[in-house]
Amino acid sequence: MHLNNVGSLWLRRYAVLVACCTFALLIAGGLVTSNDAALSVPDWPLSWGHLVPTLEGGIRYEFAHRAAAMLVALLTVGLALAIQVGQPLPHGRGSDGAATLQSEPRPGYPPGVGSVSKLAWAAVVVVLAQAALGGAAVRFLTPAWATIAHASLGQLFFALIVAICVALYAGVAGAHVPSLVCAAALFAQTILGAGVRYGVVAPAAHIVGALLATILVMWAGLSILMRNMDNPKLRRPAMLLLSIAFSQVFLGIGALMARVAYAAAPQPMPLMVLFTVAHVAVGSLALGAAVALAMLARPAAFPLHGGMVTA
Amino acid sequence: MRKHWIGAILAASLALAGCGGDKPSETAESEATAPALSGPPAVPDEANGGTITGKVAFAGAPPKMPALDMSASPACERAYKGVEQKSEEVVVNPNGTLKNVFVWVKSGLPAGRQWAVPATTVTLDQNGCMYRPRVIGVMTGQSFEIANSDPTNHNIHPQPQLNPEWNESQSTGQAAVTKTFTRQEVMIPVKCNVHPWMRSFIGVVAHPFFAVTGGDGTFTIKGLPPGTYVIQTLHEKYGPIEQTVTVGPKETKTVEFSYKG
Numbered sequence: 001m002h003l004n005n006v007g008s009l010w011l012r013r014y015a016v017l018v019a020c021c022t023f024a025l026l027i028a029g030g031l032v033t034s035n036d037a038a039l040s041v042p043d044w045p046l047s048w049g050h051l052v053p054t055l056e057g058g059i060r061y062e063f064a065h066r067a068a069a070m071l072v073a074l075l076t077v078g079l080a081l082a083i084q085v086g087q088p089l090p091h092g093r094g095s096d097g098a099a100t101l102q103s104e105p106r107p108g109y110p111p112g113v114g115s116v117s118k119l120a121w122a123a124v125v126v127v128l129a130q131a132a133l134g135g136a137a138v139r140f141l142t143p144a145w146a147t148i149a150h151a152s153l154g155q156l157f158f159a160l161i162v163a164i165c166v167a168l169y170a171g172v173a174g175a176h177v178p179s180l181v182c183a184a185a186l187f188a189q190t191i192l193g194a195g196v197r198y199g200v201v202a203p204a205a206h207i208v209g210a211l212l213a214t215i216l217v218m219w220a221g222l223s224i225l226m227r228n229m230d231n232p233k234l235r236r237p238a239m240l241l242l243s244i245a246f247s248q249v250f251l252g253i254g255a256l257m258a259r260v261a262y263a264a265a266p267q268p269m270p271l272m273v274l275f276t277v278a279h280v281a282v283g284s285l286a287l288g289a290a291v292a293l294a295m296l297a298r299p300a301a302f303p304l305h306g307g308m309v310t311a
Numbered sequence: 312m313r314k315h316w317i318g319a320i321l322a323a324s325l326a327l328a329g330c331g332g333d334k335p336s337e338t339a340e341s342e343a344t345a346p347a348l349s350g351p352p353a354v355p356d357e358a359n360g361g362t363i364t365g366k367v368a369f370a371g372a373p374p375k376m377p378a379l380d381m382s383a384s385p386a387c388e389r390a391y392k393g394v395e396q397k398s399e400e401v402v403v404n405p406n407g408t409l410k411n412v413f414v415w416v417k418s419g420l421p422a423g424r425q426w427a428v429p430a431t432t433v434t435l436d437q438n439g440c441m442y443r444p445r446v447i448g449v450m451t452g453q454s455f456e457i458a459n460s461d462p463t464n465h466n467i468h469p470q471p472q473l474n475p476e477w478n479e480s481q482s483t484g485q486a487a488v489t490k491t492f493t494r495q496e497v498m499i500p501v502k503c504n505v506h507p508w509m510r511s512f513i514g515v516v517a518h519p520f521f522a523v524t525g526g527d528g529t530f531t532i533k534g535l536p537p538g539t540y541v542i543q544t545l546h547e548k549y550g551p552i553e554q555t556v557t558v559g560p561k562e563t564k565t566v567e568f569s570y571k572g
Contacts, residue, residue, distance in 0.1 A: 036502075036507045037504055037505075037507070039466060039468055039478050039504045040466055040503075040505045042466050042468075042479055043480065048464065056383065056384045056385070056463065056464070056505065057383045057387075057505040057506050058504045058505045058506070059505055060383070141478055264400075265377060266376075266377055266379060266398035266508045266510070267379065267380065267508040268507055
């Protein structure tokens, strides 16, 4: 199986489109929470009893988030179907129905495309669960369990879509353990961050988590950099992860300071919204970068001193 | 060994999750209603009962209130014809008193006595994308209605701690929404998520002895049975103050509360 350039060009580009739309959706979700607009549309799945409500005030954020979520859900189903179509034929059957000895993709699909099928269908399940959680958050008046689960599952979904993109470009074959641990820590941080935003976790826990996550990012990033400085295919993503993670720390400090500064404000203030949404968005990028690095820097593909392996 | 680590992480997570409870600063009182005595519900005896009156003063320079940004809702901006609106979190009256302070008898009433629920309906209006009045008081079980006088949509979202929370949309021109709260709770914040600067507070009390200060900062509570009472004032920013007052039949006692800026 080829470990790089697995997906066909259109499929890879489509997956990247889904990733970009998902990232935009995460930003839209951050805008909803930061503008305290989650319950500006009290009903679900309709909005004020209509498909499209009057767009003003907080309704703009909430409805934009719902519309973006619908788009991403449809795109994700499309992605899973597109990958499914390219699934290898079952063992023992060829395209002409004749007996074969090994799996092969359908005509027109590149080898290895079926390896991400499970990831794609997992993404479909997650995005549907995410929609249900979003609806539950509205129907049950944003209880902490639903809102934190919604925020966390959104990050997990983004990580899954990133994993699919990387798999379509480079295949799936093991993972770089430090980067995987780093990704897990960053995901835990998103859960803690959501807990802080909904007032059920002390900010100190998120700050301690940030310290640990930063150490793990440095461990993962530097361990790759030290061994692969001459390999741009690993050096660049490792440096990207380190840059994103350090930016995230400063954005976190900014978000905290803005929240303290505007604690008595009569409404969400633009600077506070900006810092908080940027913190959420860059946190998603950090998680996505860690997942990508974990897949790219797997030992099978990259021996200690660079050079991508193809089989 | 691994189990110990997992246990430690779980314990730490649960401990952290227990931190930072999100109780609003507007104190939620949970004074339980005592078991009812037999007989019809009592009505305040304004002719023979005691009266507690007074004012809520404000010491110091009135704080500068931030301007509200209504640009996200053109209908709200148009209501003020371009005149900037300030937050009404703290309103100091020209006579140096504080507006929108909820005053109530916190304790001292005869135990177990049930009080007749007023038949009148209190109205909370959404007018100019603000709640009018900002603070209201109702008895447990008393109806209050929320009207929308604005040419725009609002959602009404009270956030009680003890009563059931609800969130309803109210389009322009829609009939008023009538509700009741059944448990005593002082105060319940009300917000509109469409217009996040909109804030109101509802004091829900199990008896009829409460008042809200207005443009002159005064209050009067009439018809109290003779006795010694803890009177509490509660302001959304400055919190509670309490004083103990004793009144006899037909007696009027004057008390003054003072908040510092």
